[in-house]
Amino acid sequence: MSTETKLRLAVYAILIGSIILHEIAHGWAALALGDDTAKRAGRLSLNPLVHIDPFGSVILPGLMLLSTGFVFGWAKPVPVNVGRLRHPRNDAVLTSLAGPATNLVLVALVGVALHLLHPQTFWPVALLLYAGLLNLILACFNMLPIPPLDGSALVERLLPRNWWGPYLAIRPYTLILVFGLVIIGQQSGAYAHALNGLATSWASAAGYPGFFGP
Numbered sequence: 001m002s003t004e005t006k007l008r009l010a011v012y013a014i015l016i017g018s019i020i021l022h023e024i025a026h027g028w029a030a031l032a033l034g035d036d037t038a039k040r041a042g043r044l045s046l047n048p049l050v051h052i053d054p055f056g057s058v059i060l061p062g063l064m065l066l067s068t069g070f071v072f073g074w075a076k077p078v079p080v081n082v083g084r085l086r087h088p089r090n091d092a093v094l095t096s097l098a099g100p101a102t103n104l105v106l107v108a109l110v111g112v113a114l115h116l117l118h119p120q121t122f123w124p125v126a127l128l129l130y131a132g133l134l135n136l137i138l139a140c141f142n143m144l145p146i147p148p149l150d151g152s153a154l155v156e157r158l159l160p161r162n163w164w165g166p167y168l169a170i171r172p173y174t175l176i177l178v179f180g181l182v183i184i185g186q187q188s189g190a191y192a193h194a195l196n197g198l199a200t201s202w203a204s205a206a207g208y209p210g211f212f213g214p
Helices: 003-033 054-067 088-117 122-144 151-157 161-188 190-206
Strands: none
Touching: 003 054, 003 088, 003 122, 088 122, 088 151, 088 190, 122 190, 161 190
8 A cells, every 4th residue: 555545544534423413513512502412412521423413424434535636525514402411502512623633733732743753754743734724714714704614603593583594485596506616626727726725734834844735
């Protein structure tokens, strides 16, 4: 097995692990704020089998990573009953933001590890840098204000009451928009440009400029 293939498989494993931690964070936040739905559903577990979506966690990201190097995927959403939260409107926002916040905490931890340990051999550097980059991408992507992404919680919290009817009418179809953005971004090269810039900035901030290229 070539080094490139091993690296792609490692990136895939890091991605799935990061997505699962993202989802667990939603469940823990909901539990802390009064809703134990995720706990009763067994979704606070670190067992990946309870979180994996066969298509979104295995088939799609695996095929994309091995064929194009571009990564996109998801885990099964953690169930949250907003009505059981102590302060539904505000707590729903906090529960949604817990996922991206967890990804950013992981980025910070990776950054600290790189600066303290400053490894020089390929695999420790590559695994840590990709772990940070993937979590940074997950945080940024999930903060897009489009349902069902987490950033939409902020829009919903600020939405005027008289806009709720039209908003709820289009909400079930917004996932199509997310897929459309992913496809258009990949085909047009917009994602490659944005991700290259993000990767370069992240590597420089972590103390490894040039790792992902100039």
